[in-house]
Amino acid sequence: MKTRLIFFAKFYATLVLTFLSAKLLCLAYNGWPSLSDVGEVLLHGLPLDLNVAAYASAPLWLSLLVGLVVRGKRWARFLRIAYRVYAYVLTVMILLTVIVDTILYSKWGFKLDAVCLSYLDNPSGVTESLNIWFLLGAVVLFGVLIWGYSRLLLRLYPAPEDLSTHRTAARKSLMGGLLVVVGALLFLAIRGGVGKSTANVGMVYYSTRQYLNHSAVNPLFSFFYSLMKEKDFSKQAQYFSPEEADRIFASLHYNTKSRLLPADSLLTTTRPNVLLILMESCGGRVVGCTEGTRGVTPTLDSLSREGVFFSRCYANSFRTDRGTICTFSGYPAFPDASVMKMPAKSRVLPSIAASLKRVGYDTEFLYGGDKNFTNMNSYFLATGYDRVLGDADFPESMRHTHVWGVTDHLMFGQLSQRIAAMPQGRPWFKTLLTLSSHEPWEVPHHALEDPILNAFHYLDHSIAGFLKAFRRSPQWKNTLIIILPDHGVSWPSDINEFDTRKYHIPMIWVGGAVKAPRRVDVLCNQTDLAATLLGQLGLPHSEFRFSRDVLSQTYVYPCAQHSWPEGFTFIDSTGTTIYTLATREASRTTPDPTGVRLNKAKAFMQKAYRDLEDLR
DSSP states (O other), rough: OHHHHHEEEHHHHHHHHHHHHHHHHHHHHHHOOOOHHHHHHHHHHHHHHHHHHHHHHHHHHHHHHHHHTTOHHHHHOOOOOHHHHHHHHHHHHHHHHHHHHHHHHHHSSOOOOOOGGTTOOOTTTHHTTHHHHHHHHHHHHHHHHHHHHHHHHHHHSGGGGGOOOOHHHHHHHHHHHHHHHHHHHHHHHHTTTSSSSSSGGGGGGGSSOOOHHHSSSSSHHHHHHHHHHHGGGGGGGGGOHHOOOEEEEEEEOOOOOOOOOGGGOBBSSSOEEEEEESSSSGGGSSSSTOOOOOOOOOOHHHHHSSSSEEEEESSSSSSHHHHHHHHHHOOBBBBOGGGGGGHHTTSSSSHHHHHHTTOOOEEEEEEOOOOOOOHHHHHHHHTTTTTTEEEEGOOOTTTSSSSTTTTTTHHHHHHHHHHHHHHHTTTEEEEEEEOOOSOOOOSSSOSSSSHHHHHHHHHHHHHHHHHHHHSSSSGGGEEEEEEEEOOOOOOOOOOOOOOOOGEEEEEEESTTOOSSSSEEOOOOOOOOHHHHHHHHHOOOOOOTTTTTOSSSTTTSSSSEEEEEEEEEEEEEEEEEEEETTTTTTTEEEOOOOOHHHHHHHHHHEEEEEEHHHOOO
């Protein structure tokens, strides 16, 4: 058994060294950076290399475990044959992925993922972008490497005479214990560590240079991770013919134009500093100014009167990963898909940060929790943020002040420090995603008996403390602060997605750059923030296909959409339609005798799914 454990360790180490070598090959082929960058790429990419090596080694670990109780020549012969087959399959899989990824990266600009499968029905779409000599060279190199690498893996397997040791009961118990330890280590590598987030592509992103981030990603992990997330979205929500869906969607008058009257200019400048506070769950009936409970969020209620209050704004989704995409990219939410978890698609989305960065803004995202959660880190770095900070980037003493990481009032303190340190003369865009108003609702604050309401009161109190200090800052005069939630919350307990009050959210603009108080009572969505903000700054927003400038004269059909796993909601001036996927019918609706509103709801989802399928 000792011989087998040594073999297992050699096998695992060989795979890890293979993946490290593959990174060096990819860098050498696509552009060699500085030696320090090479070291950073190898170091930051190591967790995914360990992950893939653990997945590939798991069958061998299982055979060792079974070998504690199964013995005999037949079993030994079976293992040897099985290992030979496995070694050849693994060789082809690893080398094919590495070579294709290395060659195609310079042509496509992203890591190999499940998107490549969409080209198999038309391989000329790939081969036409490659020189024939590249293809021939790759085939020859592939054959040579298969022979050499398979020989290497086969030589790792112990000789029969080395496996014929006698195993006493004590030795078997010892080896069993060692295998349990090895199994636990494999599990940690597969999971991606002991943090709250599991292994994902974003956990190895560390730079604003996407080439370095991509170089750190293990291509096998990228491919199989995206394969698990990949769906044929073109077959989702097929309610009408493509032509009919386009016709109905056109009646919603989604457009990317801004035509503002002088009275609709909300700001004193077109280049303010912008601070976006995305509040965890803080919508629905916990917020007084959105038909909620008074006394829970006194600061937000007061700010809604002091600044610009969008009183009829609705969240597009029910989870942070969905609501974040909706807010920053102006992209719709889906019942059964999280776009943030699909790097191949989320990386090509437009974003507020990218639009502001193009005109000279410094961009930064702060979160007190694990920034790798739901692939958040890769999304933000790929879509325009210069820096993405998570719990590990803050002092050790702060990191466990909440079950999810750094509690809110401490994060607002960090935000204040980082704003104060900004150099004069360059505008900035900063984002803070809060976390304390979330289960288990434990906060360092005791103002209300209900633990859920108390958590939201704490968030509100934290915002109040930050604003009180920031108002005295010289940066206040030229700063726009936008406050809105990522989604709503199920409070009280009997409220659910079939009650639109759950996802009725406040969107409030305050700060010294706001010209005057105003209440905007037009119906709108969380996704409309991007176009509305960029419209106020005089910046184009044609990339944001599902975001509308709600203050523009072109906003002629106010409506809102919301989705969750069981269905989707559509609201317009005529009422509300809630469509349930399981029953394939409108389960709750205000009068819609001709079904026009229902058809608009369906056409919107069909159009959104088609757009998601086409994202490349």
